[in-house]
Amino acid sequence: MFSDKTDFKEAFLKRLEMSYGKPFPHTTKRDQFHTLGNMIREYISMNWIHTNEHYRLQNQKQMYYLSIEFLLGRLLGQNLINLGIYEIVKDGLQDLGITLDDLEEIESDAGLGNGGLGRLAACFLDSLASLDLPGHGSGIRYKHGLFEQKIVEGYQVELPEQWLRHGHVWEVRKPDLTVNVPFWGRVESFVDDQGNLRFEHRDAEYVSAVPYDNPVVGYKNSTVNTLRLWSAEPARYQPHKDMMKYKRDTEAITEFLYPDDTHDEGKILRLKQQYFLVCASIRTIVDSYLTKNDDLLKLPEYVVIHINDTHPVLAIPELMRLLLDEYKMNWDDAWYIVTKTFCYTNHTTLSEALETWPVRIFQPLLPRIYSIVNEINERYCHQLWQSYPNEWDRIEKMAIIAHGEVKMAHLAIAGSFSVNGVAKIHSEILKKREMNLFYQFSPEKFNSKTNGITHRRWLLKANPELAQLITETIGSEWIRSPDHLTKLHAFSSDSSFQQELAKVRRVKKEKLAHRIYQQNGIVVDINSIFDVQVKRLHAYKRQLLNVLHIMYLYNRLKEDPTYNMLPRTFIFGAKASPGYYYAKKIIKLIHSVSKKVNADPMVKEKIKIIFLENYRVSVAEEIFPAADVSEQISTASKEASGTGNMKFMMNGALTVGTLDGANIEILERAGKENIFIFGLSAEEVLRYYSQGGYSSMEYYHLDERIHTVVNQLVNGFFSEDESEFEPIFDSLLVENDYYFVLRDFASYIDIHQEVDATFQKPEKWWKMSIENIANSGYFSSDRTIEEYSNHIWKINQYSFHK
């Protein structure tokens, strides 16, 4: 379309002036962004059509990734890189006096996710397309993504996020592919001409699901897959006694993303969202299959459907419904198809996060789906009975419906051929504990797939300076095959490479310092250690441990101004779910401590505390490359995998972490001499939970350092209002510190002293950093996706265009 920058410039200028009816000098940055975005989308569509045509003609097995969240971030820069035209466009714009970076800043983050789970889905899409794999996403087009966070006097305030205000240039609305989704009503049974018992859903209220297709561009390979996002609209012929109410209720379905990634919200609207997504997705998946094939029994040879956590698990009874009611199949054939088509990923072992729905909500909203789940449950329990006769207790624990609740994880396991955890330790905990009974019953279903991140966004795009240094040093193969990063081993002690890496880090720290100054008005020292904890705010992630440690350092410096520590800049970024009272208190604590510490002339050379507002993908891209230290300090056994830890590692930050989630595999890959590990192990934590023996009060009384900082939560030291942090104080002492913050405190102090000592030896530090980068290729989502493709999905790469 444009082979060089002159072509591009001409096309761009013409398009810009024609679109906005004004001469170039009068156009705004937004005009320019939209013009560029539209041009690139059209450029993409040629390959999009080719890819789809290829899939249709080859009749190749397709994978559909169903997820209630896709945390995409911005797309312009990544699309240009993947198309291989980033430089042409950048140079062309520069000739016109336009900076590409500025146009990229205009784009709103597509923030259709909370955190790790949604970002994983986005990384997977990038890897699927880049590996030429036929895999597509299906999700919800929320009008408002995750809320926008403002900090007002130290408190989090939530504003509705407005990513669609100026439109979304990448999407294509496809109203002719609308699917009608039924809610409410009742089920009637009747006997058909062949004498079979059949069911019909009567008096349903229909809602239209309208798809918006988003291209997913592979890295320099002409592949363009599809992310289909569904939007709810009133159905055309839906009679209703109160039209206004019907319209409002309908549009509410895709209005907001639930701002919580751990607790089940327990809202009817949430269940509506879930069914809305799967009903629309399954309909188009089956329709697409039937345009090429006629035998539904062969569906599993051509289609595999992945369920990201339990939110889309109603896809299982929904496919049953389609096969039974619309294609008139018998139960056994339908169940055979379903259980060979679905696979499921579990993302958590936190018991409060395991989704269940009260039957009294589920049944009236989704009467036909409920009756199918009920039947699945009865047959599943019957099967269990064959294996475990008279073991009532066991069967009750494994049932899909029990005590008036539908257990979504149990339905997912019963209806899937594969169940995986997201890191080795997590998968082991699932097998040994949380899902042990299911593992005993069907061990062949269980497997582990350690998460990954796309190195194309988190290294190539987020840190072009480092990417270029790596390419100059070992060549560019690592971009296609990230395990080539291991070639950097040979340079880990090379002083000129170390110095170049230090230079890159400096540049990235300067950029972040600039943003910090703009946003927070605080000047930070580039030479200080940038010690970063960015992730959702949750008690188990233990931002509190980090804050208490800062309070300890502050006390230490106040006692002894000559205390020898390197200057540190502690950087936080975290959103708290709006209803999560405790998490919001922690945000306030971070701000109260930073207010006092940042203003104290006695320590200002040593400690700065920064809270970066509204943490999201685009901010994350600036933070990871600038970090020296990565804080991954969850209570062992609680973080299923973590993916932030991998982004830091790939950019050369050193991890301070517990033996939890993927930290363990980072340790295995990087080597124990290249990581800072502290704290209880998962086994120790789980032993405490099952056998008791921990008393936080003892640690409080015996360790003077703990005593001081915990008292400072309630003695007005950091807050005028002495009751402000009482809930935190209580969680530590009254509730016996469920997350073992005080238990791990001493070892956390010690490990940070080691960090300090290591930073004083630059040769050692940079060697460790390089070893981390060199071993980070394993954590590319390309590796993860290859494992899913080969071992679960059984889908193949194609290469029609090469």
Ligand SMILES: *Cc1c(COP(=O)(O)O)cnc(C)c1O
């Ligand atoms: C990677 C990422 C996460 C996940 O971080 P964890 O440390 O694994 O919890 C959350 N939010 C954003 C914006 C991310 O990029």
